[in-house]
Amino acid sequence: MTIAVGDKLPDVRLVKAGEAGPEAVQSADYFKGKRVALFSVPGAFTPTCSARHLPGFVDHAGELKAKGIDEIACTAVNDPFVMGAWGKASGSGDVTMLADGNGDFAEALGLTMDGSAFGLGKRGQRFSMVINDGVVEQLHVEAPGEFKVSAADFMLEQL
Numbered sequence: 833m834t835i836a837v838g839d840k841l842p843d844v845r846l847v848k849a850g851e852a853g854p855e856a857v858q859s860a861d862y863f864k865g866k867r868v869a870l871f872s873v874p875g876a877f878t879p880t881c882s883a884r885h886l887p888g889f890v891d892h893a894g895e896l897k898a899k900g901i902d903e904i905a906c907t908a909v910n911d912p913f914v915m916g917a918w919g920k921a922s923g924s925g926d927v928t929m930l931a932d933g934n935g936d937f938a939e940a941l942g943l944t945m946d947g948s949a950f951g952l953g954k955r956g957q958r959f960s961m962v963i964n965d966g967v968v969e970q971l972h973v974e975a976p977g978e979f980k981v982s983a984a985d986f987m988l989e990q991l
């Protein structure tokens with residue numbers, strides 16, 4: 833079953849890619865007490881993710897925060913070292929990189945996809961959501977091959 837607006841996020845382990853190295857975090861703890869703009873990409877360093885998705889949230893970070901977002905986070909089914917390197921390469925100091933290495937978070941959300949045709953295996957779908965104190969306030973899931981409703985500018989319009 834896919835998560836929906838009004839649902840509480842499932843509590844699974846993610847790994848935050850930070851300056852001090854990988855740090856395990858429980859999703860319930862990470863999203864507690866704050867309003868987070870979360871977006872998911874099929875993979876770090878992939879074309880649309882690197883050229884448009886992550887840069888949009890980097891470029892619009894100030895505007896998102898001005899509209900009541902406390903933190904911006906990106907998740908992908910990648911290991912924390914790849915997520916950390918991607919964050920550094922993209923200049924994403926305003927975006928917290930959350931590695932979902934085994935895809936447990938994407939699976940618990942009901943938002944997985946099969947990227948086997950591209951050699952990617954099981955991945956998270958492209959989506960964005962606003963999470964307020966662990967509860968889904970907004971959810972925007974892309975149709976396969978699309979990049980519209982999970983973009984930072986679309987989220988800004990919805991806030």
